Amino acid sequence: MTNQCGTSRIAGCQFTLYPMSDQFVDIILSSLDEVDSSKVWKETDDVTTCVRGKMVHVFDVTKAIFLHAAKTGEHVAMSGTFSIGCPGDNEADVYMAETDEPMNLEKSQTINQQAGCKFSLYPLGHEDYMDKIYQQIDLSKARGVRVSASHYMTRLDGDVKDIFNAIEEAFESVQEEVSHTTMTFTISANSPSNK
Numbered sequence: 001m002t003n004q005c006g007t008s009r010i011a012g013c014q015f016t017l018y019p020m021s022d023q024f025v026d027i028i029l030s031s032l033d034e035v036d037s038s039k040v041w042k043e044t045d046d047v048t049t050c051v052r053g054k055m056v057h058v059f060d061v062t063k064a065i066f067l068h069a070a071k072t073g074e075h076v077a078m079s080g081t082f083s084i085g086c087p088g089d090n091e092a093d094v095y096m097a098e099t100d101e102p103m104n105l106e107k108s109q110t111i112n113q114q115a116g117c118k119f120s121l122y123p124l125g126h127e128d129y130m131d132k133i134y135q136q137i138d139l140s141k142a143r144g145v146r147v148s149a150s151h152y153m154t155r156l157d158g159d160v161k162d163i164f165n166a167i168e169e170a171f172e173s174v175q176e177e178v179s180h181t182t183m184t185f186t187i188s189a190n191s192p193s194n195k
């Protein structure tokens with residue numbers, strides 16, 4: 001197979017929460033604490049949090065952390081990078097044997113929150129990378145979110161759960177064909193610009 005960068009199917013996401021509030025310490029720490037991250041490797045420092053493991057759990061945990069921060073009603077944003085198939089990643093310290101049942105799905109389903117998100121897919125090492133990206137932008141239109149074009153990114157507007165499901169499906173589909181894929185995103189909720 002060409003352009004096969006790695007056989008590892010560990011996924012990961014490195015992200016930062018930005019609560020626009022003087023309660024930012026509490027919002028960040030309580031969101032990280034409230035979410036069940038027992039099925040992922042997780043590390044937080046002064047800049048980011050990184051979660052690694054099966055793709056289903058990486059998305060489940062990242063989405064739940066954003067939802068918990070946003071449900072405070074404060075203006076919060078999150079930026080991050082998802083990655084899979086990175087040749088530098090290793091399975092040694094990751095719980096890849098966990099079952100596929102997401103730990104936060106039930107709780108996340110109860111939180112209704114509108115947001116705007118911009119994301120970019122990077123299928124690495126493929127000459128026809130633009131085709132792979134356009135396929136996913138087209139598919140996003142059927143995923144319950146409003147899709148609009150933006151420079152360097154695609155904009156999705158709608159419910160946070162639908163937005164994360166849309167970017168998860170896009171990432172999942174691309175990585176099936178392109179072993180090493182990354183995806184960057186910024187999502188924002190409760191922005192005063194929308195009031």
Ligand SMILES: Cc1ncc(C[n+]2csc(CCO)c2C)c(N)n1
Nearest residue numbers: 015016017025028045046047048049
């Ligand atoms: C998801 C996420 N992880 C880490 C940070 C970095 N950070 C900035 S303030 C703070 C709390 C006080 O130490 C932390 C951990 C962040 N912003 N968002």
